[in-house]
Amino acid sequence: MTANRIHHTNASVIRLYLPRRSGGRGLLNLEHLWKKQIINLRKYFKEKQTPLLKVICEIDSYSPLKLKNNDEPTQAPTIREKREEWQGKALHGKYPKALDSGHQTESTSWLTSGSLYGETEGFMCAIQDGVISTKNYKKCILKEDIDDHCRMCKTAPETIQHITSGCPTIAHTEYLKRHNLTAGILHQKIVTKLKLQESEDPYYTYVLQPVIETDSWKVYWDITIRTDKTVAANRPDIVLHDKQRKEAFFIDIAHPNDNNLEKTEREKITKYFELSQEYKAIYKLNKVTVLSNIITSTGLISKNMETYFSKIHLDNKPMIRLMQKSVILETCRIVRKFLNIQE
Ligand SMILES: [Zn+2]
Incomplete structure (x- = not known):
């Protein structure tokens, strides 16, 4: 897998053997399967106690079962134990911890759907595992004697979180492009659903x-x-105004760091409170609702996403998954491009 760039050399190994729905790569571990078989077969021989099996149990020190030995072999780790081991790691453990703050099934749907190339999937896993060769990684993990300030903005340490969503120098180019692609998927879904547009274009065009x-x-x-x-925040990404029901929705989209999922979601809601009151008064509406559409830069999806979209009758899983896929592809592109920039 490493030779084919599907698994990064320093990425989490235990993650490979966790189910995809838990954020792992879903591989079977031969050693663990072998251990399970040994334990099951030993149990069979010991419990049956027919004359022939009894004799075998007394003399066998040659087969892998080692039936003569009464000490039970160690059990293979359970999914829970593997998950705890992954989460317990200082660097690799950050992503599984963050996964708990998002919607578990939807946040891992990019892994369960298997719609990405192995190389892209491996690269995103390496980003989530925090093992990408950023300047901060070289300084703090590889202990190289270097200055770890960001090669672009020179203001903050160049961590993977800084590259994926924190660098002000690329905010108006790379992050904006990623943001607008997600917004486009949602916008197009809204206008086709309202029959304001007949056919759907590929989201990237x-x-x-x-x-x-x-x-x-x-x-x-x-x-x-x-x-x-005068209202400070007066430009939501999308405004959906239903003239007949006298109702409007302000929809804002963001792709923050994994750690800021819940915080950004709350901020977006409060940010447009004043504007929603003003808008409601100007157009004499019954109601204005602010919807926050947060997918973190590594694809974690808010627990509230489906509820928010159900308010505009767009609780549409394929759409949410397409937005997540677009964010993941864009984050991978941004990181690759960034690391290729020489100072
Ligand atoms: Zn920077």
């Missing part, structure tokens, strides 16, 4: 229209909302 308006609907993309009172 979809062009976001700033304003789409009919007698019943208004869909804004990245438009500044004018209000009488």
Whole structure:
């Protein structure tokens, strides 16, 4: 797997043998299977106690079962024990801990669906395991005597989290591109569902229209909302305005670090509170709801995502999975590009 770039040399090995739904790679461990067979066969021989099996048990010190020996061989680790071992590691353990703050099934759907190339999957696992050769990794883990300031912004230590979602120098280029691709998937789903567009384009060629308006609907993309009172946050990513029901939704999208999933989600909701009140008053609406669409840069999905989307009747798993896939592909692209930049 390492030779074919499917498993990074320093990535977690125990993770390989965990089920994909738990964030692992789903491989069978031959040694563990062998141990299980030994234990099961020993049990069979010892419990049967027919004359022939009894004799075999008394003399066998030659077969792998070693029946003459009464000490039971060690058990293969259970899934739970493997998971605890993974989580207990200082570096590799960060991702499984963060996984608990997200929606378990949806956050690991990129692994269970198997829709990525092995190399991309391995690269994302290496990013999540924190073993990418950033300057901070070289300094703190490999103990190289180097300055670990980011090669781009020179302000913060160059950690993998800094590259995937914290570097201000690439915020308006690389992160924005990743953000707008996700926004495009959601926007296109909304406009096709509302029959404002007939056919669906591939998400990477979809062009976001700033304003789409009919007698019943208004869909804004990245438009500044004018209000009488000055409001600091006045530009939600998507505004979905239902003229008939007199209701609107502000949808904001973000791809923060794994550690900031819940924090970013709360921030987005409070950020647009004032604007939602103003908008509601201007258009005399019954209700304005803020929906926060958070997928972390490594693909963790908020526990609330389905509930949020059900409010706009878009509790659509394939759409959520496509957004996650797009984020993962973009994060891999950003990290590869970043590491190729020479100072
Ligand atoms: Zn930087």
